Amino acid sequence: MSELKEELKAKIIEQLNLEDVSVAEIADDDPLFGDGLGLDSIDALELIVMLDKDYGIRLSDPKEGRKIFESVEVMASYIEEHRTK
Amino acid sequence: MNKGVAITGMGIISAIGNNVAENYDALINEKKGITRVDNIETIQRDEIMVGEIKHINAELIAQLNLPPENNYSRTAMLGVIAAKEAINSAHITNIKKYKTGIVSGTSVGGMDMTEKYYYEYLTEKEPQKYIESHHAGDSTQKIAEQLGIEESLVTTISTACSSAANAIMLGARLIKSGKLDRVVVGGADCLSKFTINGFKTLMILSDTYNTPFDENRKGLNLGEAAAYLVLESDKVVKAENKKVLAYVKGYGNANDAFHQTASSENGDGATLAMEKALKVANLKPSDIDYINVHGTATGNNDLSEGRAILRIFGNEMPEFSSTKAYTGHTLAAAGAIEAVYSILALQHNVIFPNLNFKTPMKEFSMIPQTKLKKKELKTVLSNSLGFGGNCSTVIFSKEA
Amino acid sequence: MKRVYINSMASISSQKTFENTEFLDTIIEYSEPVIFAHDPDYKQYIAPAAARRMAKGIKMGVVASKIAMDEAKIETVDAIITGTGMGCMIDSEKFVSAIIDNNEQYLTPTSFIQSTHNTVAGQIALGMECKAYNFTYVHSAISFESALLDAKMQLENDEAKNILVGGVEELGEHTTKVHKAINHIKPTSVSLSEMLKSNTQGAVFSEGANFFVVSNEKLQNCYAELIAVETFNTLQKEKVSETIESFLQQNNVQLADIDLVVLGNNGDVDFDGFYNQLSDAIFKNTQQVYYKHLVGENNTVSAFGVWLASKMLKTQTIPEIVKINDTNLSEIKTILCYNQYRGQNHSFVLLKKC
Numbered sequence: 159m160s161e162l163k164e165e166l167k168a169k170i171i172e173q174l175n176l177e178d179v180s181v182a183e184i185a186d187d188d189p190l191f192g193d194g195l196g197l198d199s200i201d202a203l204e205l206i207v208m209l210d211k212d213y214g215i216r217l218s219d220p221k222e223g224r225k226i227f228e229s230v231e232v233m234a235s236y237i238e239e240h241r242t243k
Numbered sequence: 244m245n246k247g248v249a250i251t252g253m254g255i256i257s258a259i260g261n262n263v264a265e266n267y268d269a270l271i272n273e274k275k276g277i278t279r280v281d282n283i284e285t286i287q288r289d290e291i292m293v294g295e296i297k298h299i300n301a302e303l304i305a306q307l308n309l310p311p312e313n314n315y316s317r318t319a320m321l322g323v324i325a326a327k328e329a330i331n332s333a334h335i336t337n338i339k340k341y342k343t344g345i346v347s348g349t350s351v352g353g354m355d356m357t358e359k360y361y362y363e364y365l366t367e368k369e370p371q372k373y374i375e376s377h378h379a380g381d382s383t384q385k386i387a388e389q390l391g392i393e394e395s396l397v398t399t400i401s402t403a404c405s406s407a408a409n410a411i412m413l414g415a416r417l418i419k420s421g422k423l424d425r426v427v428v429g430g431a432d433c434l435s436k437f438t439i440n441g442f443k444t445l446m447i448l449s450d451t452y453n454t455p456f457d458e459n460r461k462g463l464n465l466g467e468a469a470a471y472l473v474l475e476s477d478k479v480v481k482a483e484n485k486k487v488l489a490y491v492k493g494y495g496n497a498n499d500a501f502h503q504t505a506s507s508e509n510g511d512g513a514t515l516a517m518e519k520a521l522k523v524a525n526l527k528p529s530d531i532d533y534i535n536v537h538g539t540a541t542g543n544n545d546l547s548e549g550r551a552i553l554r555i556f557g558n559e560m561p562e563f564s565s566t567k568a569y570t571g572h573t574l575a576a577a578g579a580i581e582a583v584y585s586i587l588a589l590q591h592n593v594i595f596p597n598l599n600f601k602t603p604m605k606e607f608s609m610i611p612q613t614k615l616k617k618k619e620l621k622t623v624l625s626n627s628l629g630f631g632g633n634c635s636t637v638i639f640s641k642e643a
Numbered sequence: 644m645k646r647v648y649i650n651s652m653a654s655i656s657s658q659k660t661f662e663n664t665e666f667l668d669t670i671i672e673y674s675e676p677v678i679f680a681h682d683p684d685y686k687q688y689i690a691p692a693a694a695r696r697m698a699k700g701i702k703m704g705v706v707a708s709k710i711a712m713d714e715a716k717i718e719t720v721d722a723i724i725t726g727t728g729m730g731c732m733i734d735s736e737k738f739v740s741a742i743i744d745n746n747e748q749y750l751t752p753t754s755f756i757q758s759t760h761n762t763v764a765g766q767i768a769l770g771m772e773c774k775a776y777n778f779t780y781v782h783s784a785i786s787f788e789s790a791l792l793d794a795k796m797q798l799e800n801d802e803a804k805n806i807l808v809g810g811v812e813e814l815g816e817h818t819t820k821v822h823k824a825i826n827h828i829k830p831t832s833v834s835l836s837e838m839l840k841s842n843t844q845g846a847v848f849s850e851g852a853n854f855f856v857v858s859n860e861k862l863q864n865c866y867a868e869l870i871a872v873e874t875f876n877t878l879q880k881e882k883v884s885e886t887i888e889s890f891l892q893q894n895n896v897q898l899a900d901i902d903l904v905v906l907g908n909n910g911d912v913d914f915d916g917f918y919n920q921l922s923d924a925i926f927k928n929t930q931q932v933y934y935k936h937l938v939g940e941n942n943t944v945s946a947f948g949v950w951l952a953s954k955m956l957k958t959q960t961i962p963e964i965v966k967i968n969d970t971n972l973s974e975i976k977t978i979l980c981y982n983q984y985r986g987q988n989h990s991f992v993l994l995k996k997c
Contacts, residue, residue, distance in 0.1 A: 285747060286746065286747045286748070287747065349781075350759065350760065352781075354735075354739075357739065358739050358742065358743070361739055361740065361743055361817070362743070364821045364824060365820055365821065365824055371824060371825055374821050374822070374824075374825055375825075378728055378729055378781070378783055378942075379730070379760060379781035379782070380728065380781055380782035380783040380786070380988075381783075383782065384782075384783075384876060384987070384988075387876050387877075392876065393876065393877045394875050394876070394877055394878055394882070394886070395875065395876060396873075396874055396875075396876075397782070397874075397876035398780055398782040398785060398789040398874065399780065399781045399782040400778060400779065400780055400781070401730070401759075401760035401761060401779055401780075401781040402760075402761045402764075402777070402778060402779050403759050403760075403761055409778060413778075413793060416793075416796055416797075417796075420796050420799075420800070422792075422796070436742055436747065437738065437739060437742065437755075440738075440742050440747055440750050440755070441738065441750075441752070441755035441756075441758075443750070444750045444751055444752035444755055445752050445755070445756075496776045496777065496778065497774050497775065497776065497777075498723070498765070498768040498773065498774050498775060498776075498777040499774070500768045500769050500771075500772050500773055500774050501769075502769075503756050503762070503765060503766070503769070504752075504756055511774060512774060515774055629761075630756065630759050630761070630762075630765070631759060631761040631762060631764065631765025631766075631768075631777070632765055632768060632769070632777070633761060633765065633777055
């Protein structure tokens with residue numbers, strides 16, 4: 159699980175071009191949107207594609223993403239439970 | 244300054260008809276043009292519906308009598324068809340008699356050919372002719388050539404989904420300022436894999452018929468279309484004893500400056516655009532008889548636009564409807580095809596229904612006109628809202 | 644009708660032009676047929692969070708607009724109007740190739756959003772929270788001039804006081820390859836000084852952003868007065884001279900009043916004749932300058948021509964490197980800029996000392 163979390167942090171940084179952020183700076187329970195990392199709705203769409211491509215999880219409603227992408231912690235446990243690859 | 248600019252001709256091709264008469268017939272008979280996509284091979288076929296013009300490119304080439312070595316993109320061909328109808332309907336036989344220009348809006352441009360031959364361009368000679376048709380100005384350049392417009396002002400606007408509305412706006416200002424005597428204004432966009440997949444990534448494409456202003460709306464249907472108006476100065480109208488179809492009475496453009504793709508919650512940009520247009524027209528909100536809303540049927544647009552309309556019209560809400568359920572969202576052409584629909588509404592004193600509406604949105608009690616309605620119309624307001632926060636309003640009127 | 648002034652400007656080009664204190668003092672030599680912009684430190688101007696999705700063209704546009712706004716000492720404007728012939732090529736290429744390479748699967752929205760032509764104008768508005776009029780013209784070599792004309796009409800009619808106008812173009816790798824394939828780009832390397840004599844087809848492709856604050860109120864350190872802008876979709880070679888003369892006449896300027904002409908020569912053997920016929924005849928005794936040997940060719944590079952003209956009017960100096968001939972001009976009062984691309988989309992911009 160902690161391995162997955164580190165993997166997710168690295169992917170978030172890479173996928174979303176967060177040049178000035180390092181893996182160590184993202185805490186497991188940091189909010190990703192709003193005050194935390196400051197991600198927005200376009201980032202959410204990017205992350206939805208990542209879920210599909212890397213973990214075989216398809217979301218049809220972007221609103222679902224909002225809950226799943228609350229923090230790296232929440233994201234990791236959702237992926238653990240639903241992943242198909 | 245508040246006098247309107249005369250519209251003396253119009254032309255259109257869309258999923259609901261190849262000319263103005265066919266479009267009108269479909270509008271009053273509630274015939275929508277939304278289907279599965281046939282002319283583009285895409286893996287998204289079963290997941291989306293589109294407003295597609297069913298003629299394949301070869302048919303358009305034949306209709307326009309283009310030589311086999313032509314390098315017309317589909318956008319250019321649709322544009323030429325609609326622009327020629329507009330010129331004919333304005334009874335223009337000698338285009339060079341007055342200083343005539345063209346302002347067109349497009350967002351796809353020649354992308355349909357680029358995506359088809361992207362890698363072939365590097366190795367195959369035959370498709371290389373399309374390389375020069377890629378840029379957005381090419382379709383406008385070709386329309387000018389087909390109409391015989393030379394040595395004149397020919398330009399292209401690309402502000403996403405408000406492009407054609409902005410072309411109408413610039414055209415009206417060019418006439419008012421005396422830069423041109425006559426100007427063809429409008430827009431053209433064809434369907435492409437680029438836009439189909441682009442909107443798909445934004446997750447705002449509906450897998451069924453789009454339902455503007457409905458609580459359970461699932462997103463938009465992309466469409467393709469072209470439409471043009473002919474605007475003429477008072478001097479030309481008088482000298483040629485021209486029949487005026489309607490007037491461009493007011494216009495306004497503003498930026499939401501909120502987000503790259505989404506509209507602000509309270510529709511600040513749209514509100515400002517409508518305010519500016521009313522000011523240019525010297526009209527009060529209560530003077531507007533019908534609103535042809537942008538109404539794309541995405542969650543975000545309809546909520547934001549609805550709130551903006553409420554801010555302007557409050558309790559004096561005229562009938563409103565979105566015609567996107569007929570045609571799909573035709574992107575850069577939307578402002579032009581809806582201009583044609585607004586003029587048809589004025590000419591026939593009729594409000595076109597907002598198809599597919601069932602349930603009012605929970606955020607407010609705005610209910611679109613869902614049945615064809617006869618009503619004496621003097622003024623119609625049309626909104627076009629796009630990416631990059633681009634918001635435009637054009638007001639059309641019967642009287643100058 | 645109000646008069647229109649260029650109050651401030653900024654240029655990001657293949658030369659060191661983004662510092663307004665300099666004026667082509669040191670020249671960067673190039674010999675490749677594709678040349679990139681000499682970049683400012685974008686991080687100094689754009690916060691990392693905002694910059695992370697920006698392709699080169701957006702960064703150039705945003706930073707050039709900031710430099711121009713700073714020089715004019717204003718925080719906001721009444722309109723933002725941009726021109727871009729090709730739009731954001733890098734993201735367009737990214738999205739098209741992803742569609743093809745991945746067979747329409749696993750596509751992400753960012754490059755699609757950024758590929759929209761009005762992205763630059765939209766991001767400038769977003770950055771300064773400017774809810775004003777926001778237009779983008781995309782008509783090949785007259786994209787910038789269309790924007791300038793729009794701004795001029797609004798300022799003359801007093802519909803606006805200050806307008807940010809600019810042109811921006813970025814190089815995309817695939818598009819460059821494709822244009823090489825059809826000989827629109829020079830086949831071999833060519834040094835700056837040899838460009839006009841290269842005797843080959845095609846141009847040296849480039850990128851850049853040139854932004855201006857135009858106003859109907861003259862600032863004390865104003866660069867130039869914008870007298871007229873006109874564009875022509877077509878113009879036969881034989882008709883250029885007479886069209887220039889009638890353009891000048893309409894603006895109450897005599898041919899003899901033109902002190903200096905800024906020409907768009909790009910060394911393309913097929914199309915430089917449009918300019919050379921003027922250098923040899925109606926402008927034979929006029930000071931002629933050119934600039935594409937310094938900054939290359941792109942759809943909005945004519946905005947660099949306007950930048951150059953404005954800078955010469957303000958500083959009353961003509962850098963040696965841009966001179967085609969030398970007439971020992973004592974005072975520069977009136978400048979005409981003429982540009983066309985591949986025989987189409989011609990533009991005239993008439994400027995006066997302010």
